[in-house]
Amino acid sequence: MTLQPTLRPDCGNCFALCCTALGFARSADFAIDKPAATPCPNMSADFSCAIHQRLRPRGFRGCTVFDCFGAGQVVSQRTFGGTSWRDNPSSTSSMFAVFKVVKQLHEMLWYLAEAQQRTFDPDLASAAGHLSGRIATTAQGDATAILDTDVETLHMEVRALLMEVSEELRASYGAEDTQTHDDGTHRNGEHSGADLMGAVLANQRLCGSNFRSAYLIGANLRNSDLTAADLLGADLRGAHLHGADLSRALYLTQPQITAAEGDPTTLLPQRLTKPDHWS
Numbered sequence: 437m438t439l440q441p442t443l444r445p446d447c448g449n450c451f452a453l454c455c456t457a458l459g460f461a462r463s464a465d466f467a468i469d470k471p472a473a474t475p476c477p478n479m480s481a482d483f484s485c486a487i488h489q490r491l492r493p494r495g496f497r498g499c500t501v502f503d504c505f506g507a508g509q510v511v512s513q514r515t516f517g518g519t520s521w522r523d524n525p526s527s528t529s530s531m532f533a534v535f536k537v538v539k540q541l542h543e544m545l546w547y548l549a550e551a552q553q554r555t556f557d558p559d560l561a562s563a564a565g566h567l568s569g570r571i572a573t574t575a576q577g578d579a580t581a582i583l584d585t586d587v588e589t590l591h592m593e594v595r596a597l598l599m600e601v602s603e604e605l606r607a608s609y610g611a612e613d614t615q616t617h618d619d620g621t622h623r624n625g626e627h628s629g630a631d632l633m634g635a636v637l638a639n640q641r642l643c644g645s646n647f648r649s650a651y652l653i654g655a656n657l658r659n660s661d662l663t664a665a666d667l668l669g670a671d672l673r674g675a676h677l678h679g680a681d682l683s684r685a686l687y688l689t690q691p692q693i694t695a696a697e698g699d700p701t702t703l704l705p706q707r708l709t710k711p712d713h714w715s
C-alpha cells in the first residue's frame with residue numbers, strides 16, 4: 437500500500453538538497469551566484485543553514501520563498517536510505533537529479549489534494565485520487581524508476597484535471613473562460629497569463645477570477661475577495677495582500693504567499709501559514 441507523502445519540508449531530515457542540487461544567480465533574491473550541484477557557502481557541516489534567521493537581511497530572500505513540498509526528506513531518507521551525498525560521494529549526481537524530479541511530483545500532489553477536496557463532481561474527485569496515487573507510488577520508487585518517469589506527460593495530465601476543476605468551481609461564481617480581446621481587456625474575470633504588474637485590484641470582489649500564470653508582481657489586492665480565484669502559477673512577488681481574503685482561493689502555495697506582502701488580517705487557506713515577515 438502506497439502512503440501519501442507529507443508535502444511539508446522537514447529540513448532536519450534532509451541533506452540540504454535545495455542548498456546543493458539547485459543553483460541561483462545573483463539578483464534581488466540572492467546575494468551571490470551559486471552553480472547547481474555545489475553546496476551553498478552558508479551551509480553548515482550538519483546540513484543546516486548558518487544564517488537561517490537572517491536570510492532576508494543578508495540578501496537571500498529567494499531561500500525563504502523556496503519550498504520542496506517535502507521532497508527533500510523523502511529523497512534523503514527513503515530513496516537513498518539515510519546515507520548522505522557527503523558520506524557516499526558516488527551518489528551525489530543521482531541524488532540531486534532524483535530530488536529535482538520528486539520535487540515536481542510532490543508539487544503535483546499538493547495541487548491534486550486540493551482538486552480532490554474542492555470539486556463537486558465525484559468522478560473528478562475519483563480521477564484526482566487515482567492520479568495522486570500513481571504519482572505518490574512513483575515518488576516512493578527507487579532512484580532508477582524515478583529518473584525514468586515521464587514527468588512532462590504527468591504534468592499534462594495533472595494540468596488538464598486541475599483546469600477542469602477550476603472551471604467547475606469558478607463557474608459557480610459566474611466566471612467563464614474567455615479570450616483576451618483585441619483591445620487587451622479581459623472580461624468575465626479572465627486574466628490568465630496577463631501582465632498585471634503593479635495593477636490596482638484593491639477592494640474588489642474577484643471571486644471566480646482566472647489569474648492562472650498571471651504576473652501580479654507588486655499588484656495591489658488589498659481587502660479584495662479572491663474566493664475560488666484560480667492562482668495556479670501566478671507570480672505574487674511583492675503583491676499587497678493586506679486584508680485580502682484568500683481563504684478559499686484555488687491552487688495557492690506557500691512559496692507564492694511567502695513571496696507576497698500581507699498582514700495579520702490577510703485570510704489564507706488552512707494549510708498555509710503567514711510568513712514571519714508579515715508581522
